Each structure stands twice: as structure tokens, then as C-alpha cells.
Amino acid sequence: MTRKKKQLPLLEDITITDVAAEGKSLARVDDMVIFVPFTVPGDIVDIQIRKKKHHYCEAEVVRFKSYSDIRVKPMCEHFGICGGCKWQNLPYEEQIKFKQKQVFDQLTRIGKIELPEFNPILGSVKTKEYRNKLEFGCSNKRWLTKDQIESGEKFDNMNAVGFHITGAFDKILPIEKCWLMDGLHNEIRNAIRDYALNNKISFFDLREQKGLLRDIIIRNSNTNEWMVIIQFHYEEQADEEKAKGLLQYIADNFKQITSLMYVNNQKGNDTIGDLEIKTFKGNDYIFEEMENLKFKVGPKSFYQTNTEQAYHLYKVARDFAKLNQDETVYDLYTGTGTIANFVAGKAKRVIGIEYVPEAIEDAKVNSSINDIKNTLFYAGDMKDILTDDFILEHGKPDVIITDPPRAGMHPDVIKTIMRAAPKRIVYVSCNPATQARDLADLDCMYKVTAVQPVDMFPHTPHVENVVQLERKETTEA
Incomplete structure (x- = not known):
């Protein structure tokens, strides 16, 4: 016989006291920490415990008894279902206050190293329509809310274009309006959806791996250019012709699109880095501008998704580098x-290393179109490229700027950096937790001399952080 699951308790009149990781808030009952999503400090709620661990619980709100004085009305109709903007119910000034605290807590708790006084966080220039890129899934299995299920509402079709739902990898929440990007992207996305529905184009089934319309990527730039990439899944010419019919419809109705592209993805996942992307109309790139520079962005290129705030982030990194014209810089990732x-304009030479070959080709083009002649770029896995032999060949760096992915730097990369012994390191991170771990490894040789959090992602718990490190023998001299 299977044992009955123990009934988890419903707790009443619980006061939310703080903000926690992943966009959740927390309450404390006796010695137990309880994480509760879509609440803000000051809310008083009844909660149902859904998961109980040894030191913490996860719960959901059953009813609100009273709302916090700091709570604001979310702007988006999808708030509470879509997991993208979990802090829309917090005023922006409170969001950045908690982000500052998050960076401080993670660097002190995980890093356990001596830190200087933190600079106040740089809030985002825009808090709406700040993104330059969004990706939408297409599925024949739309996500139904609890209210829709309980109402017994019937749907003529279950096709949807929108965002994936956490915990339901094959289901898509239909999105009518998203506030994260210029409103034209809503028109483009909804037009693709409507054309597909009206022309009986099949939507992708992730489990069965069939269906023509699979994924949509929309990018724009501060040069008023738009790139749209549509992922299809087809094996027969008739389906390819249907796909091209959709592309032509979008090309005819949205003259603002300067780069309309498509890809036939037969893989089990939606990544396109290893696939051929075809141009249907216009160019295979768009341009971004920053100060007096232009940057070419292709369909596989990484570019910070908050363009205006990226400028402030990079200015911090450049200031922290304290460059003079005689120094060699390694720009990792x-x-x-x-x-x-x-x-590059403030350095003798800059050497950039990146895993994605297409991005490195764009980096070379970006140097060329800006008439920058003191850069070199190399593609490959960081731990394999950045070796003692590479440094011997190209010269020791005076300054290293590193902007790794969320997982942080590989231990071998950290060891190579310390053997290279640059005078200064500027560490840009989208994950202060892994940054703190790496700072602890560097602590034997480097001292943190400045910390600057930068908010790139309003209404989410994510935050960028820039740290300046100086070699200890330099700071102690």
C-alpha cells in the first residue's frame, strides 16, 4: 500500500516581511522561513503550504486579509500567471532598494571577503518598453488558468503564441500585450498568430515534435531597425510554401522590419545557434549605437537587452578599468x-575571447566599421583559449574585463587569470551569487575596491553588478 501524503497546513494571518530570491517574498513562522510568490512586504495573507523542506516551506496565497501600503497595481493583465515580471506589484523605488540589498547580501554571505562601501544602485532609464529582444513560443497546447478550468470555458482551438509556463514545458500562456518592448512588437506577434489561425497553419507540439509554427524572436534597436526571426518545423515543400506565405504577409504589412529571417528547426529544443538562418527580406543584421560607435547585431549575436541601460553599465566598467593608452586589456566573454x-579608445590593445564564432565575426566587423585597429578577437571555449601559452603569445594583460554567463567563471579560467596577474580586474555579472563565489577564489590575490549594482531588468529580481578588483600588492604599496 502507498502511504497517504501528509496534509500540509493552511496558515492564517501571516505577515509578509521581506523580499527573497527569484521574485518571491517571505514570511517567518516560529523558526520556519516561508516563501510566497506575488506578495510584497506588509501584505497580510492566508497561505496554503505546498512544499515543506527541513528549513523552509513554499506556499501560495489563498486570500489576502489586507494589502501592504507599498503595493501598487500591476500594469500587465498577465501578471500573476506569466512569470516574467514578478515585481510589478512593487513600486520601482522599492525594487531597486531590494536589488541593492540582494547584491550586498550575496557578496557578503557567499563571498565572505572584505568589501568597500557599495555605490548606490543605478536605476534603469526606462521601466517600461526597455527591452530590445523578446522570444515567444508557439504551441498547440495553450495554458489554461485555474479560473478558466473551473468555469468550464470551452475553446475552439488550443493554439497559442506567448511565453512558456514554468513547470509546464510544453504549454504556452497566450500573450495579448507585453509591456517589456516597444508596442510594435505586440502588433507583429499578434499578426503572425492571426495569420496562422486564419490560414490553418499548425502550431508546434513539443511532445510530438510536429507542427509548422514553432517560435518567434523579435529584436529592435536604437537606430529604429527591427529584426524578426520565425522558427518553423517542416519536412515537406508544401509546408515550406506555407511558411513563406506567412513571411510574405508580415513583410507586406510591416515595412518597419528591416531584417526578416527564418529557420527550419528539426531539433528537440528551440536553440538556433547551430542552425542555418535564412534571410527572407532585408539584411541579416541590425545596428545599435553607443556614444560614437555602431554595433552590428546578427540573429545569433548577444547584445544587452536593455540598450539605454547597457550604456551606463559599460561606462561603469570602463571607469572601473582606469585605463591609460599604454595598457593591454583582455575582454573575456x-x-x-x-x-x-x-x-578600445582608451587602451593600447584589447583582446576579446568568446565561445560563439558568429559573435566573434560580428565583433571583428564592429571594430572594422568603427575604424578600430587595436582589437583582436578569438573564438572558443574560454578555459581552452585562455591558457598560459595564449598569454605568452599575446602578452600579459594589464587589465582584465570579464562578463561571464550566469554560471560564472570556470575554475581553470580563474587560475589562469591569477597566473597572468593583471593589475586590475573588472568583473561584470548578471548573477551576484556566482560572482561572489568567484570573488572568494580571487581574494588571495585581489582586493575588491569598488562595487556598483546596475538595474538592467525592471520588475524582475535580476540585477547586474560591476566589481573593481586591484592586485593586493598594488593596493598595499
Whole structure:
């Protein structure tokens, strides 16, 4: 016989006291920490415990008894279902206050190293329509809310274009309006959806791996260019012709699109880095501008998704580098060479390293179109490229700027950096937790001399952080 699951308790009149990781808030009952999503400090709620661990619980709100004085009305109709903007119910000034605290807590708790006084967080220039890129899934299995299920509402079709739902990998929440990007992207996305429905184009089934319309990527730039990439899944010519019919409809109705592209993805996942992307109309790139520089962004390129705030982030990195014209800079995880080219005017030479070959080709083009002649770029796995032999060949760096992915830097990369012994390191991170771990490893040789949090993602718990490190023998001299 299977044992009955123990009934988890419903707790009444619980006061939410703080903000926690992943966009959740927390309450404390006796010695137990309880994480509760879609609440803000000051809310008083009845909660149902859904998961109980040894030191914490996860719960959901059953009813609100009273609302916090700091709570604001979310702007988006999808708030509470879509997991993208979990802090829309918090005023922006409270959001950045909690982000500052998050960076401080993670660097002190995980890093356990001596830290200087933190600079106040730089809030985002825009808090709406701040993104330059969004990706939408297409599925024949739309997500139904609890209210829709309980009402017994019937749907003529279950096709949807929108965002994936956490915990339901094959289901899509239909999105009518998203506030994260210029409103034209809503018109483009909804037009693709409507054309597909009206022309009986099949939507993708992730479990069965069939269906023509699979994924949509929309990008724009501060040069008023738009890129749209549509992922299809087809094996027969008739389906390819249907796909091209959709592309032609979008090309005819949205003249603002300067780069309309498509890809036939037969893989089990939606990544397109290893696939051929075809151009249907216009160019296979768009341009971003920053100060007096232009940056080419292709369909596989990484570029910071908050363009205006990226400028402030890179200015911090450049200031922290304290460059003079005689210094060699290594820019690790360079992407399309944005930071490398941005700082090149103040350095003797900049060497950029990045895993994605297409991004490195864009980085080279970005140097060329800006007439920058003191950069070199290399593609490959960071731990394999950045070796003692590479440094011997190209010269020791005076300054290293590193902007790794969320997982942080590989231990071998950290060891190579310490053997190279640059005078200064500027560490840009989208994950202060892994940054703190790496700072602890660097602590034997480097001292943190400045910390600057930068908010790139309003209404989410995510935050960028820039740290300046100086070699200890330099700071102690």
C-alpha cells in the first residue's frame, strides 16, 4: 500500500516581511522561513503550504486579509500567471532598494571577503518598453488558468503564441500585450498568430515534435531597425510554401522590419545557434549605437537587452578599468565585442575571447566599421583559449574585463587569470551569487575596491553588478 501524503497546513494571518530570491517574498513562522510568490512586504495573507523542506516551506496565497501600503497595481493583465515580471506589484523605488540589498547580501554571505562601501544602485532609464529582444513560443497546447478550468470555458482551438509556463514545458500562456518592448512588437506577434489561425497553419507540439509554427524572436534597436526571426518545423515543400506565405504577409504589412529571417528547426529544443538562418527580406543584421560607435547585431549575436541601460553599465566598467593608452586589456566573454570596442579608445590593445564564432565575426566587423585597429578577437571555449601559452603569445594583460554567463567563471579560467596577474580586474555579472563565489577564489590575490549594482531588468529580481578588483600588492604599496 502507498502511504497517504501528509496534509500540509493552511496558515492564517501571516505577515509578509521581506523580499527573497527569484521574485518571491517571505514570511517567518516560529523558526520556519516561508516563501510566497506575488506578495510584497506588509501584505497580510492566508497561505496554503505546498512544499515543506527541513528549513523552509513554499506556499501560495489563498486570500489576502489586507494589502501592504507599498503595493501598487500591476500594469500587465498577465501578471500573476506569466512569470516574467514578478515585481510589478512593487513600486520601482522599492525594487531597486531590494536589488541593492540582494547584491550586498550575496557578496557578503557567499563571498565572505572584505568589501568597500557599495555605490548606490543605478536605476534603469526606462521601466517600461526597455527591452530590445523578446522570444515567444508557439504551441498547440495553450495554458489554461485555474479560473478558466473551473468555469468550464470551452475553446475552439488550443493554439497559442506567448511565453512558456514554468513547470509546464510544453504549454504556452497566450500573450495579448507585453509591456517589456516597444508596442510594435505586440502588433507583429499578434499578426503572425492571426495569420496562422486564419490560414490553418499548425502550431508546434513539443511532445510530438510536429507542427509548422514553432517560435518567434523579435529584436529592435536604437537606430529604429527591427529584426524578426520565425522558427518553423517542416519536412515537406508544401509546408515550406506555407511558411513563406506567412513571411510574405508580415513583410507586406510591416515595412518597419528591416531584417526578416527564418529557420527550419528539426531539433528537440528551440536553440538556433547551430542552425542555418535564412534571410527572407532585408539584411541579416541590425545596428545599435553607443556614444560614437555602431554595433552590428546578427540573429545569433548577444547584445544587452536593455540598450539605454547597457550604456551606463559599460561606462561603469570602463571607469572601473582606469585605463591609460599604454595598457593591454583582455575582454573575456566578449560577445559581439561591445565592451572591447567601447574601451578600445582608451587602451593600447584589447583582446576579446568568446565561445560563439558568429559573435566573434560580428565583433571583428564592429571594430572594422568603427575604424578600430587595436582589437583582436578569438573564438572558443574560454578555459581552452585562455591558457598560459595564449598569454605568452599575446602578452600579459594589464587589465582584465570579464562578463561571464550566469554560471560564472570556470575554475581553470580563474587560475589562469591569477597566473597572468593583471593589475586590475573588472568583473561584470548578471548573477551576484556566482560572482561572489568567484570573488572568494580571487581574494588571495585581489582586493575588491569598488562595487556598483546596475538595474538592467525592471520588475524582475535580476540585477547586474560591476566589481573593481586591484592586485593586493598594488593596493598595499
